[in-house]
Amino acid sequence: MNQRRYIRQTTLKGFGLEGQKRLAKAKILVIGAGGLGVPVLTYLNAMGVGKIGIVDNDEVSITNLHRQVLYGENDIGESKVITAFEKLKAQNPDNDIVVYNTFLTTKNALEIITDYDVVVDTSDNFPTRYLVNDACVILNKPFVYGALHGYEGQVSVFNYKDGPTYRCLFPNMPNENEVPNCNEHGVLGIIPGIIGNLQALEAIKLVTGIGEVLSGKLLIFDGLQQSYQKIKFKLQPKNLEIKKLQAFYEWNDPCEIVPxxxxxxxxxxxxxxxxxxxxxxxxxxxxxxxxxxxxxxxxxxxxxxxxxxxxxxxxxxxxxxxxxxxxxxxxxxxxxxxxxxxxxxxxxxxxxxxx
Amino acid sequence: MEVLLFGIAKDIVGESQLQFTESDKVPSSVSELKRMISETYPEFGKLTSLAVAVNSEYAEDNVPLDRNDEIAIIPPVSGG
Structure with missing residues (x-):
């Protein structure tokens, strides 16, 4: 570890060399290298998290650039995880960056997640969010949730020390088309930057033990009012009893044949x-x-x-x-x-x- | 009674909050509140997944409501 690189952190009271060593040993998986994933990856990497996994199968599109600030116009059409790998390595060569050039699926979720201490869910769709939840419950891994809608965002830490899970807040996936996504609804570029950074902070707290983890509380951020609301919620014990993944999480059976x-x-x-x-x-x-x-x-x-x-x-x-x-x-x-x-x-x- | 609306609920109603003033009939429970909003805004009634908080605590449908409560209606959001 290059001591000088992290000196502003190691001199920080309450964090110190001990905090830095914990970061260096930490293994954090980031699911999605998009609007939320980019700030999470950038800060975890800059701060010295020892192993960072990235799961995504998208390519950089011109419509990503207003919010996914790791990518530039020269990257359009390139794989997000490969591009992110190169940029993160240039930013900080100390860390081990592992890329999974795939979407998270019922086939690979448990195998990928099992190698990490903490998962950060920066995905952009409900099926993946419920899959992440269930896989983390099965593997007993805490995960940092973040999600956006227009000028608003939500953040929480689920499944931390037998604390509440995503399903304790939203037991079942909403119907298709009930809640629009960023592609249909639009998003102000800075909002995923704010929410992703709040997620990165929670991930850092989880692996270093500093501060109070945002478990059992949903933080709701409204960018237009610059307001933060915290809602308390409790564990529904049945949600910890998940023993295996569902056969599929998509709204429709992927094997279904549509004429x-x-x-x-x-x-x-x-x-x-x-x-x-x-x-x-x-x-x-x-x-x-x-x-x-x-x-x-x-x-x-x-x-x-x-x-x-x-x-x-x-x-x-x-x-x-x-x-x-x-x-x-x-x-x-x-x-x-x-x-x-x-x-x-x-x-x-x-x-x-x-x- | 003040009802803060988030996500798609805010979009459907077109406001970030609803107020029940002195003269209004106040819903007696979380489920009645949802029903009253659905009557005015039928699209709201189609939402199948909603978290509701009363005075910053998650509340099930049967939780009774009081005139002085502050309520938040929180649909799931998926964007990333």
């Missing part, structure tokens, strides 16, 4: 006057629609499914092909005998390729 048709086929279907059901909103439909399509907005699909003739094949159309998959599941559950297809890529693809 799709391509936009080329849509051209043929239009000529044949097949039954095309446009499930976009009234506004979208008024702006543009294909001739002879039946319009039932997605949120009225169940109530108005009598407009559909289920003895004929049903072709569901939306703007990008995402909502039509949701609609397909709804119709297939309600009418198991029917023959329903989702049009892949939706109108966007059709207009790009066929018009």
């Amino acid at each position: 799709i048709v391509s936009v080329d086929e849509l051209q043929r279907l239009l000529i044949e006057k097949a039954q095309i059901v446009d499930i976009r909103t009234n506004e979208e439909f008024t702006n543009f629609h294909l001739p002879d399509s039946i319009h039932i907005p997605l949120n009225e699909l169940e109530a108005n499914s009598n407009k559909i003739n289920f003895s004929l094949p049903v072709y569901l159309l939306c703007q990008s092909g995402k909502r039509s998959e949701t609609a397909l599941r709804q119709l297939r559950n309600a009418h198991p005998e029917s023959s329903v297809f989702s049009i892949l890529g939706g109108l966007n693809q059709y207009l790009a390729e066929c018009s």
Whole structure:
């Protein structure tokens, strides 16, 4: 260890050389190298955490750069974990940086997490968050939670010394589309910087033993008001009884086969006057629609499914092909005998390729 | 009674807080509060996962409410 590098920390009362040695011995896994992951990685590395693992399978995109400040324009299209590895090594060559160029899955979660003392959840979706929770409960690892919504963020430490877990606060995953993510909802660049830094601080506290760990308390930060609220919550003991991971955490079974048709086929279907059901909103439909399509907005699909003739094949159309998959599941559950297809890529693809 | 709204709940209601003043009927429990908000804002009723805190403590649906309580409605957020 280069003593001089950390001298401002080792002279700090309450931290000292002992704190620095604990950091050097610590093994921290960061799940997600995005908006939250970048500040966590940057500070843990600068401060001298001995082993840092990074799990991500994304590439750097131009839309990341306003908040993921480790990356620059030259990195667009490159692997996030490889780019992060290079930059972190240049920042501080002392530490052991281990990259996992994969998303966290039910197949690899336990194997990866088991090697670390502390997990920092900097992922960007609910399925991964519930997977991290359950894997950490099974392996008895504390994890630092952080999540964002617009100008707000949440931070807590779960599963610390048999303390409460994520499921004690939010027992079950919300339904798909119930809560928007950053991609749909937008995020102010600085907010993940603040929340990620709060997470990094908790991770440092966990491995060095300084201060009071944010366990059993949810911190809610509102950037517009510059306000912090702390909510106390208790352990629900049944949430510590998880013994194995669920078969899958995605909203939909990844092995499920969604019947799709391509936009080329849509051209043929239009000529044949097949039954095309446009499930976009009234506004979208008024702006543009294909001739002879039946319009039932997605949120009225169940109530108005009598407009559909289920003895004929049903072709569901939306703007990008995402909502039509949701609609397909709804119709297939309600009418198991029917023959329903989702049009892949939706109108966007059709207009790009066929018009 | 002051109800602070976070995340998607704030977006649905369009305000960061709701006030129940002297003349308003005050909900008697957490579940009644959720029902009252849902009546005015039907989209709120579709949220299946919500944490509610009464005076900064996590509260289940059956927790009774008092006129002087400060309540926070906290949906899960996923962004990263």
